[in-house]
Amino acid sequence: MTDTSLDPRSQPATVDAMGGAAPIFRGVRRALAARGFASLTEFRLASGRRADVLAMDEAGTVVIVEVKSGVPDFRSDQKWHEYRDWCDAFYFAVDDGFPTELIPGDCGLMVADAYGAEVLREPPASRLAPARRRTLILRAALMGAARLHRIEDPLFSQSQPTV
Amino acid sequence: MTDTSLDPRSQPATVDAMGGAAPIFRGVRRALAARGFASLTEFRLASGRRADVLAMDEAGTVVIVEVKSGVPDFRSDQKWHEYRDWCDAFYFAVDDGFPTELIPGDCGLMVADAYGAEVLREPPASRLAPARRRTLILRAALMGAARLHRIEDPLFSQSQPTV
Numbered sequence: 218m219t220d221t222s223l224d225p226r227s228q229p230a231t232v233d234a235m236g237g238a239a240p241i242f243r244g245v246r247r248a249l250a251a252r253g254f255a256s257l258t259e260f261r262l263a264s265g266r267r268a269d270v271l272a273m274d275e276a277g278t279v280v281i282v283e284v285k286s287g288v289p290d291f292r293s294d295q296k297w298h299e300y301r302d303w304c305d306a307f308y309f310a311v312d313d314g315f316p317t318e319l320i321p322g323d324c325g326l327m328v329a330d331a332y333g334a335e336v337l338r339e340p341p342a343s344r345l346a347p348a349r350r351r352t353l354i355l356r357a358a359l360m361g362a363a364r365l366h367r368i369e370d371p372l373f374s375q376s377q378p379t380v
Numbered sequence: 381m382t383d384t385s386l387d388p389r390s391q392p393a394t395v396d397a398m399g400g401a402a403p404i405f406r407g408v409r410r411a412l413a414a415r416g417f418a419s420l421t422e423f424r425l426a427s428g429r430r431a432d433v434l435a436m437d438e439a440g441t442v443v444i445v446e447v448k449s450g451v452p453d454f455r456s457d458q459k460w461h462e463y464r465d466w467c468d469a470f471y472f473a474v475d476d477g478f479p480t481e482l483i484p485g486d487c488g489l490m491v492a493d494a495y496g497a498e499v500l501r502e503p504p505a506s507r508l509a510p511a512r513r514r515t516l517i518l519r520a521a522l523m524g525a526a527r528l529h530r531i532e533d534p535l536f537s538q539s540q541p542t543v
Contacts, residue, residue: 243536246536247533250536255526256525273525277514354521355521357521358521359418359436359438361523362419362520363418365527365528370410
């Protein structure tokens with residue numbers, strides 16, 4: 218597999234790697250779970266871009282949430298609009314100190330703390346093409362399973378020969 | 381969600397729960413990974429049956445492997461044939477002390493140890509209907525993400541209110 222995101226050795230986001238964004242990630246994932254969405258962090262899209270949080274529900278709805286730890290983090294990201302091509306609903310998630318007027322009005326907006334998140338604005342309705350939805354969900358299934366395998370069998374390396 | 385298999389509190393297989401089958405599980409998952417298949421253990425199908433190992437590759441091929449720790453375990457399972465309706469390829473996996481002549485000739489067969497597995501017999505070709513394949517892969521994506529969430533945020537319980 219040439220896509221390292223499907224490699225069980227690739228690292229999912231850790232609290233250390235997320236820095237100040239870790240509480241926002243946690244709250245966002247909890248809020249998504251409460252709405253029936255299972256989420257993965259650091260999801261690499263076929264475009265090469267990495268979504269902070271990708272979530273899916275039992276209907277196959279795909280949500281992407283981009284976490285912004287502060288204004289500099291937001292201003293340095295010029296490519297967030299590309300995420301909208303890879304989901305049914307796109308949200309920014311910030312903490313309650315963030316000046317939310319900076320967030321474009323045509324994006325969803327969540328305000329999160331470490332325990333949950335509130336949706337301040339739903340994004341405009343959009344709908345993935347069926348083929349892209351299938352591809353995203355398959356990638357999510359492979360990525361989740363590979364990450365679990367790495368956790369459940371930490372001594373395994375793909376480079377080891379198997380019989 | 382009424383399906384407890386998608387509940388992040390539901391337990392994936394642990395070494396303790398698997399008993400003598402744990403080395404077979406480990407070897408099977410390693411061998412599947414070497415073939416490009418990401419795997420989940422204890423995958424609950426929509427039928428209610430639980431597959432020991434469900435694996436998928438980048439083409440969306442779905443494999444189920446039923447692990448048998450010994451002859452009594454094999455003889456006590458009268459319903460293995462139901463798994464064949466939920467995958468493209470069905471295998472039994474046993475260790476090298478198992479009398480493989482007991483395994484039905486129309487099933488795939490792997491012989492595993494803790495480090496890998498060898499496919500002694502490929503199963504007959506079959507092909508899932510597209511709708512069932514999509515459903516299985518979506519369930520796998522949700523289950524994998526929910527299990528990772530439970531690991532990555534162990535204090536989270538779905539019963540806790542979020543904002």
